[in-house]
Amino acid sequence: MxxxxxxxxxxxxxxxxxxxxxxxxxxxxxxxxxxxxxxxxxxxxxxxxxxxxxxxxxxxxxxxxxxxxxxxxxxxxxxxxxxxxxxxxxxxxxxxxxxxxxxxxxxxxxxxxxxxxxxxxxxxxxxxxxxxxxxxxxxxxxxxxxFAPRLEQLLGDENVFALVTAAHLLTQQTRGQHVQRRDAKFRLARLLYERKWDKQRIIDLFSVIDWMMYLPPEFETQLMDDINSLEKERGMPYMNSFERRGLERGREEGREEGRKEALSELLSRQLEKRFGQLPQPIRDRLKQAGPADLEHWGETLLDAPTLDHVFNRC
Incomplete structure (x- = not known):
């Protein structure tokens, strides 16, 4: 992914x-x-x-x-x-x-x-x-x-976007390296817990880091076990089970929304290349459609003789 x-x-x-x-x-x-x-x-x-x-x-x-x-x-x-x-x-x-x-x-x-x-x-x-x-x-x-040469400095900076930038750089550096990413993600989580920030800010920033630094399920489970231990160690239960489920659900909903946007954008380009500039009603329909419809229209496009034929066959 x-x-x-x-x-x-x-x-x-x-x-x-x-x-x-x-x-x-x-x-x-x-x-x-x-x-x-x-x-x-x-x-x-x-x-x-x-x-x-x-x-x-x-x-x-x-x-x-x-x-x-x-x-x-x-x-x-x-x-x-x-x-x-x-x-x-x-x-x-x-x-x-x-x-x-x-x-x-x-x-x-x-x-x-x-x-x-x-x-x-x-x-x-x-x-x-x-x-x-x-x-x-x-x-x-x-x-x-x-900012890459200043990574350690970023990790000590109190500005929210210093950590966001560090998460971005670490995400790029650990692409395809699940163990290294798990360790980097845990380091960022630990830094959040060490900040004297309110609970909501810590949850907000962890949500950003979590969304950015995707891990396969088995590595994500290991990470959450480590975070649970960290919370018990510090007596700081920032995320209860309900909040964790909400975070995971939000992440999946966001990825689904991102997938829909990518499909819509790709199909728009393909349609314009084939049939020219799209009418506004078609643009609106593409934006409102779900992934299943977008995939179906993409398949129909392969042999559709006209723009109307792409959508009227649904």
């Missing part, structure tokens, strides 16, 4: 947004007035980029914030966590930034976290010029692989 990054990043970013900005973009953090509420604009972002490829291994957030200097009543922060190399990524950031500005006529800051495995891919802007006219964007980008 491939490692799942999409859901844990979304959860952590939403729950601990100020710490996310503080860790990856400290200059931006110092400019934002955190005494005023920040507002996530989920539906608004979806409408702005409704025809974009937002799917597996990509995370987008649009957040309304206020600045300390008071020059603008509020501005928009577009955050993108990119999980894989994409040659058109910088151009897409440019397009998203302009679309958001075009909708709200407010300043827009695009902040990028690069969570891919490449050591050399570091996009930080897009531009073009023609006939004396220049257009483009420069954006700050935090490269997670650049």
């Amino acid at each position: 491939s490692d799942d990054y999409d859901t844990p990043w979304k959860d952590a970013l939403t729950r601990y947004f100020p710490e996310f900005i503080a860790f990856y973009f400290p200059a931006a953090y110092r400019a934002i007035d955190w005494a005023l509420p920040h507002v996530f604009l989920e539906q608004e972002l979806a409408q702005v980029v409704h025809d974009a490829e937002i799917g597996k291994r990509r995370v987008d957030k649009l957040v309304r914030v206020a600045l300390l200097d008071g020059a603008d009543e509020w501005v928009l922060v577009h955050v993108d966590v990119q999980g894989n190399y994409d040659k058109s990524f910088a151009e897409r950031i440019f397009v998203y930034n302009y679309r958001i500005y075009d909708r709200y006529r407010r300043p827009v800051a695009s902040l990028v976290v690069l969570a891919d495995g490449s050591a050399t891919w570091t996009p930080d802007g897009f531009s073009y010029s023609v006939l004396g006219c220049a257009m483009g964007i420069r954006f700050p980008a935090a490269k997670l692989s650049a």
